[in-house]
Every structure is written in C-alpha cells, then in structure tokens.
Amino acid sequence: MYEHLKVEKEDLFTVITINRPGQLNALNLEVLEELNRVLEEEGKDPSILVFTGEGEKAFVAGADIAAMKDMTPLEAEKLSQAGQVVFHKIYQWPLPTVALINGYALGGGCELALACDLRVIKEGALIGQPEITLGIIPGFGGTHFLKKIIGEARAKELIMTGKTLKAREAEKIGLVQTVLPDENFNEEAFKQVQELGSRGSKALRAAKMVLNDNHEDVKSGLEKERTFFAELFTTQDQTEGMTAFLEKRKPRFKNK
Ligand code: COA
Numbered sequence: 001m002y003e004h005l006k007v008e009k010e011d012l013f014t015v016i017t018i019n020r021p022g023q024l025n026a027l028n029l030e031v032l033e034e035l036n037r038v039l040e041e042e043g044k045d046p047s048i049l050v051f052t053g054e055g056e057k058a059f060v061a062g063a064d065i066a067a068m069k070d071m072t073p074l075e076a077e078k079l080s081q082a083g084q085v086v087f088h089k090i091y092q093w094p095l096p097t098v099a100l101i102n103g104y105a106l107g108g109g110c111e112l113a114l115a116c117d118l119r120v121i122k123e124g125a126l127i128g129q130p131e132i133t134l135g136i137i138p139g140f141g142g143t144h145f146l147k148k149i150i151g152e153a154r155a156k157e158l159i160m161t162g163k164t165l166k167a168r169e170a171e172k173i174g175l176v177q178t179v180l181p182d183e184n185f186n187e188e189a190f191k192q193v194q195e196l197g198s199r200g201s202k203a204l205r206a207a208k209m210v211l212n213d214n215h216e217d218v219k220s221g222l223e224k225e226r227t228f229f230a231e232l233f234t235t236q237d238q239t240e241g242m243t244a245f246l247e248k249r250k251p252r253f254k255n256k
Contacts, residue, residue, distance in 0.1 A: 002019075002034045002037075003034065004018065004020050004030060004034055005017065005019055005031070007038055009047075012048060012193075012194060012198065013048035013049065013050055013196075014042055014047050014048070014049055016049060016050065016051050017051075017052050018052075018054065019054040020054070021053075021054045023064060024057060024058035024060070024103075025053040025054060025058050025061060026061050026062055026064040026108075027060060027062070027063050027064060027108045027109075027112075028063070028064035028067040029067070029079055029082055031064075032079075032082040032083055032086050035086045036085065036086050043089075046093065047197075047201075048095050048097070048196060048197050048204075049093060049096075050100055050190075050193055051098070051112060051113075052099075052100040052101075053102055053103060055103070056102075057103045058103040058109070059099070059103050059105040059109050059112075059125065060105060060108060060109030061106050062106045062107030062130075062131075063079070063140070065134065068136075076139070080139035080140065083141070084139075087111060087115035087141045088115070088141065090115040090116060091115045091141075091145075094205055095208060096117045096118060096196060096208060098116055098118045098120060098193055098196070099112065099116040099118070099119045099120065100190075101121040101127065101167075101176065102186065103122065103125050105125060105128075106126070106127070106129075106164065107129060107138065108138075110127050110128060110142065110146075111141050111142040111145065112140070113176070114145035114149060115141060118177055118178070119175070119176035119178070120177070120179075120180060120192065121176045121179055122179075122180060122181075122182050123167050123168070123179050124167070124182045125167050126165065126167075127165055127167070128162070128163060128165055129142050129158050130162040130163075130164060131162065132159065132160060132161070137159065138159060142159070143155070143159065146158065146175075149174065149175065178192070198253070200251070200253025202232060202237045202238075202255060202256070203232055203235075203237065203238075206229075206231065206232055209228060210224055235256060236254055237251075237253045237254065237256060240252060240253060240254070241253070
C-alpha cells in the first residue's frame with residue numbers, strides 16, 4: 001500500500017517507519033505524499049503515532065538533495081508546502097506523537113522530530129539543521145518549530161551555523177527530551193511508548209489540546225485549561241485513575 005513507509009499497528013500506538021534506507025530515509029515529494037495519506041487514513045481512528053527510520057544508520061537524513069538540486073522556485077515552494085502540510089498535521093495530531101530518533105536526524109529529519117511532541121534519541125545519533133551548508137534554509141517548519149522549542153538564540157545558532165549536535169548536547173538545550181543507550185534502543189524506547197499509551201487517551205487528548213493552544217494571554221490559557229480539566233470529570237478514566245490510586249493498584253483505563 002505504501003512504497004516508502006511501513007505502517008504497523010499495535011494495541012496502544014501506530015508505528016510509521018520511513019523506509020528508504022538506501023538514501024538514509026531522505027524525504028522526497030513521494031514520501032511526503034504517502035505520509036499525508038497515512039495521516040488521513042489513521043486520522044479516522046487516531047492512536048498515538050511513533051515515527052522512526054528504517055535501518056541502523058538514519059532516522060531521516062533530510063529532504064532528498066538529489067531531487068531538490070535542479071528544482072525551480074515553484075517546485076521548491078511545492079515541496080516546502082507539502083512538507084509543511086504534513087508536519088503541521090503531525091503537530092496538530094489529537095494524541096501524542098513520538099519521534100524515535102534511531103540515527104541521523106538532519107534537515108527535514110530534525111523537522112519531522114520537531115513536529116512531534118516527544119523526541120527520544122539514540123545516544124550515538126546526530127541531529128541538526130545543516131541546510132545553510134547547501135545554500136538553503138529549513139523549509140518544512142524548522143525555523144518556526146526550532147525557535148519555539150529551544151528559543152530564538154539557540155535556533156539562530158543552529159540554523160545559521162548548520163552545526164549538528166550529539167544526542168547529549170541536544171538534550172542539554174531541550175531539543176530532545178530523552179537519550180537512550182544505543183544498545184537495545186528500540187526495545188527501551190518502545191517500553192516508554194507503551195507506558196505512555198497506558199495512560200488512557202482521554203486525559204492525553206486533553207493535555208495535547210491545552211498544551212498546543214497558543215494563547216494570546218494568560219487569562220484565556222487558564223480558561224481553556226479549566227474547561228478541559230473539568231470535562232475529564234465526566235469520564236470513567238478519571239474515576240478509575242483516582243480509585244486505583246486510593247486502592248494502591250495500577251489503573252485500568254478504558255478510554256471512556
Ligand atoms: N538526500 C538524498 N540522498 C541522501 C541524503 C539526502 N539528504 N542523505 C544521504 N543520502 C544518500 C547519499 O547520497 C548516499 O547515496 P549513494 O549511496 O547513492 O551515494 C547514501 O544516502 C548514503 O549516504 P552517505 O553520504 O554515503 O553516508 P555517510 O555515512 O557517509 O554520511 C550523512 C551520512 C548523513 C552525514 C550524509 O549522508 C549527509 O551529510 N547527508 C545529507 C544531510 C543533509 O544535509 N541534510 C539536509 C538536507 S536539506
């Protein structure tokens with residue numbers, strides 16, 4: 001069904017693997033179109049999404065440079081728009097999205113990770129926005145999301161110098177939240193995703209909605225939080241979560 005993606009559905013999450021290992025999973029228009037299609041499909045019954053890259057070496061090594069080299073400005077704009085549409089959909093996904101960064105996350109790969117809520121990186125991986133070294137700038141939302149996540153000064157430094165960061169350096173500046181050892185990376189990372197999924201989707205959805213909202217002022221931010229907070233008290237999961245705590249057992253959320 002997909003030429004460049006692998007889609008695997010688990011109970012509590014869906015894994016989308018970018019599958020072009022020969023090109024270190026570089027993103028071209030076809031991959032972006034397939035990503036758009038899979039998001040439309042999965043959007044009918046959303047679950048937590050996990051993005052990763054095929055092979056041992058790369059998460060995604062960027063937009064496809066060979067495909068971009070001779071593009072006209074119009075074609076470049078089309079590519080940028082396709083990337084931005086897909087990454088904005090990932091940002092707005094109603095449940096958490098996780099980037100399992102199992103190798104190089106450069107350019108569009110870093111941007112794919114930035115569009116996700118959680119970034120879990122392999123200790124030996126490198127991440128960054130090296131576009132400036134190719135005579136361009138990030139075009140899939142990187143200038144916006146990087147600034148938002150690590151702040152203007154750091155974003156300017158990374159984008160203007162094009163330097164790549166080691167996993168631990170990226171963690172230090174808040175670019176990724178979790179670093180895991182290279183050994184058993186997938187196993188450990190999926191344990192964390194499994195645990196996230198076991199939280200129950202009702203509260204996760206509310207958390208995502210409230211945290212994603214860019215409030216103009218404190219008052220409307222607090223109002224939105226209050227509304228979602230109160231709504232959760234109509235759910236069985238809230239009763240179960242609190243009952244389980246008081247009964248000193250693990251909750252069994254039913255997403256109701
Ligand atoms: N676009 C297209 N092809 C890419 C690519 C990209 N972004 N990144 C890697 N590839 C291809 C290489 O051209 C090579 O293809 P070949 O075997 O047909 O020659 C293959 O993937 C393996 O890459 P290679 O460069 O040989 O691996 P390496 O281990 O020596 O280096 C990187 C790995 C990631 C450091 C290097 O590939 C690189 O710098 N890639 C570009 C990163 C980048 O600038 N991304 C931003 C793009 S906007």
